[in-house]
Amino acid sequence: MVKVAVYSQFQKKKPLASLEVLLDVFQKKNIEVVIEAAFYKGVSPKIEADYATFITLDNSFDFLVSIGGDGTILRAITLVGDLNIPIVGVNTGRLGFLATIQHEEIEDAIQNILDKNYSISERSLLTIKSSEDNAEINTCNFALNEIAVSRKNTTSMITVETELNGEYLTSYWSDGLIISTPTGSTGYSLSCGGPVITPNAASLVLTPIAPHNLSARPLVIEDSTVITLKVNGREKEHLVSMDSRIATLTNKTTITIKKAPFTIKMIVLNNETFLDTLRKKLLWGEDKRN
Template sequence: MKIAVYSQYYKGNEASFSALLEALSKKKSEVFVEENFFQLITEQLDFKTSVPIKTFQALDESFDLLISIGGDGTILRAITYVSNLAIPIIGVNTGRLGFLATIQNNRIESAIDSIFEGNYKISERSLLCVETNPENEDLTQLNFALNEIAISRKNTTSMITVETHLDGEYLTSYWADGLIVSTPTGSTGYSLSCGGPVISPAAKSFAITPIAPHNLNARPLIIPDHTQIQLKVDGREDFYLISLDSRIATLHNSTIVTIKKADFKIKMIELYSESFIDTLRKKLLWGEDKRN
C-alpha cells in the first residue's frame, strides 16, 4: 500500500510517529510523509529512523490511505490534501477528545493490522462549501469544510445581525456573536460548544447554531442537507469573519454568503472496534453516573 502520513507538530507525537512507522514497515508499505513535517523532524529535531521514507507536497489518486497524527484539528487540516480524491483517512489520536482521530496510542499496531486485513468500514462524511457575492479570492481555493462554516464578528465587542434565508425563504435575523452551519461530523465540535445538537454522521442533515444569541428565543435548527443557506451580515463594523474549519477569511458587510452541500464527500475509515456511538459515550462520559 502507498500511504501518506501527516502531522502538524512533533512534540508530544514522537512515540506515536515512531510506532506508526514501525507498524507500516512490517507491512512493507511505501510511506510518504508530508514535506513540511518531515523537514521539521529531521532538520530541527534530528529524528532518525531505519524505515525508508519519501515526502509529498500534494496527493494524487495513487495513494491508498492518509494517516494523520494529532487531534481532530489535524484531521481537518489533513483533508485539504485529500479534497475530492476519495482517499480514505484515519487518525492517530494524540489530542484531547478525538471524535475523528480514533486510533489510540496503545492500539496503533493492531489498528494497522485491521486496516491491512480489511477489517474496517468506510464512513462517508458530507462537507459544506460556500459562495460569496461579490467573489472573495481567499475562498476560491480549498472552498470546503468538514466540520462547519461559521460567521463571526471582527474587531468589535458588539453583536452582529445575521439575516438568514433557507432556499430563498426568510427564516430570521440572529442578533449574536455569529452563526454556525455545521455538518453531522462537526456537530460534536464548535456547534456542540454553543448548545447545538449531536447529529449521527449518517444523518442527511445540517445544523444552524447561533453563537451567544441576544434574541433569547433563538434555538439551534436542524435542516435537510440539500438546503441552500443564504446569509447577510450587518453590524457596527464594516467587516466580519468567515471560517471554514480552521481557515479564516475577512468579508465586507455587503457580501452575501451562500452555503450548501459540497459535491463530494470525505471517506473516513472506521474500525469495527470503534463506532460513533461508542466514541460518543466515551468522550462525553455518557452513563458515567453512580446510578448506572
Template sequence: MKIGIYGQFYHENSETYIQTLIDALQKKDVEVFIEENFLEIINRNQDITKNFSKLATFTKLDASFDLFFSIGGDGTILKAVTFVRDLNIPIVGINTGRLGFLATIQKEEISESINLILNKKYTISERSLLTLNTAPNNNELGSLNFALNEIAVNRKNTTSMIKVETFVNDSYLTSYWSDGLIVSTPTGSTGYSLSCGGPIIEPSANSFVITPIAPHNLNARPLVIPDNSTINLKVSGRETSFLASMDSRIATLENETTLIIKKADFTIKLLQLNDDSFIKTLRKKLLWGEDKRN
C-alpha cells in the same frame, strides 16, 4: 499499497507514537510517503531515534494513494481534509490529542490497528461537507472553500453583536443578533456547534444544523434542516467587515456580502475499525452511561 502520513506534532510525547506508526508500516509491504513539512519536524526531533530522511515525501496528494494517516487530534484531520479534497482517499485518524471524535484510533493501539487495517478489517464512514461561495466573489476563499465541520461567521474587531440575515432556500428565516452563526454538518455537530448548544447529529444523517453563537434574542434556537438546502447569509454590524471560517481557515469579508452555503458535491471518507462506531465514541468521549456518584 501506498500510504501518506501527515501530522502537526503539537501534542506532548507524540514522537513516540510517530515512531511506532512508521516502524509498523515499514515492516509491511507498503510504500510510505510523509508530508514534506512534517518530515522536517520529525527529523529535527531528537527523541525520535531513527532517521527517516530517506523516506519519500509529498506536498500534494494524487489518486495513487490508498490511505492517508493523520497523526494528532481532530484539528489535524480537518487539515488533512485539505490534502485529500475530492480524491476519495480514506483518512485514518490516530489520536495523539485529547477528545478525538474524528481521530478514533488510539495511540496505544497503533501496531494492532495497523494489522487490522492492512487486513481490511474496517469500514468506511462517508462524511458530507459544506461549500462556501460569496456574492460578490471573494478571492480570499480560493479553492479551499469547503469545510468538513462547519462554516461560521463571527464578529471582527468589536465587542458589539452582528446581525446575520438568514435565508433557507430563498425563504427568509430570521435575523440573528449574536456574536455569530454556525452552519454545521453532522460531523461538526460534536464541535463548535455543540459548544454553542447545538444538537448532536449522527454522521450519516442527511442534515445540517444552524446554530447561533451567544444570541441576543433568547428565543433563537438551533435549527436542523435537510442537507439539500441552500443557506444564504448576509452580515451587518458596527464594523465594516466580519470573519468567515471554514473549519480552521479564516477569511475577512465586507459587510453586506452574501454567503451562499451548500452541500459539497464530494464526501470525505473516514476509516473506522470494525469494533468502533459513532455511538461507542459518544459514550466514551462524553462519559455517557458512567456512574459518577462514587
C-alpha cells in the same frame, strides 16, 4: 504494494512517538510510506531512515494516516479534497471524535486495515461561495465540520440575515451563526448548545452564537438546503471560518453555503461505533449513581 500518506501538524513528543511506531509497523508490513513535507522537515533529524515526501496528494495512495487530534484531520482534508483517499486518525490530542486510534492500538489498527476489517464512513462537507472575491475562500472553499460567520474587532453583536432555499428565515442578532454538518455537530456547534447528530444523518444544523433574541434556537434542516447569509453590524467587516481557516468579508456580502458534491471517507475499524465514541468522549453514563 500498499502506499500510505502520513500527515501531522506538529513535531511534539506524542506525534513523534506515534510516528516512530507507525514507521516500524509499515516497515514490517512492506508498506510504501510518503510523509507530508513540512512535517517531515521537523521530524527527519529524529528518525533513522529517509522517506519520500509530498506537498500535494494524488489518487495513488491507498489511505492517509493523520497523527494528532481532530484539528489535524480537518487540516488533512484540505489535502485530500475530492481524491477519495480514506483517512484514519491516530489520536494524540484530547477528545478525538474523528481521530479514534490510541497510541497503544496502532499496530493492531494497521493490521486490521490491511486485513480489510473496517468500514468506510462517508462524511458530508459544506461549500461556501461569496459575492465578494476572496483569496482565502477561493483557495479552499469547503469544510468538514462547520462554516461560521462571526463578529470582528468589536464587542457589538452582528445581524445575520438568513434565507433557506431563497425564503427568509430570520435575522439572528448574535455574535455569529454556525452552519454545521453532522460531523461538526460534536464540535463548535455543540459548545453553543447545538444537538448531536449521527454522522449518516442527511441533515445540517444552524446554531446561533450567543443570540440576544432568546427565542432563537438551533435549527436542524435537510442537507439539500441552500443557505444564504448577509451580515451587518457596526464594523465594516466580519469573519467567516471554514473549520480552522478564517477569511474576512465586507458586510452585506452575499454568502451561499450548501452541501459539497463530494465526501470525505473515514476509516472506521469494526470494533468502533459512533455511539461508543460518544459515551467515551462525552462521558455519558459516567455518573456515581450508576
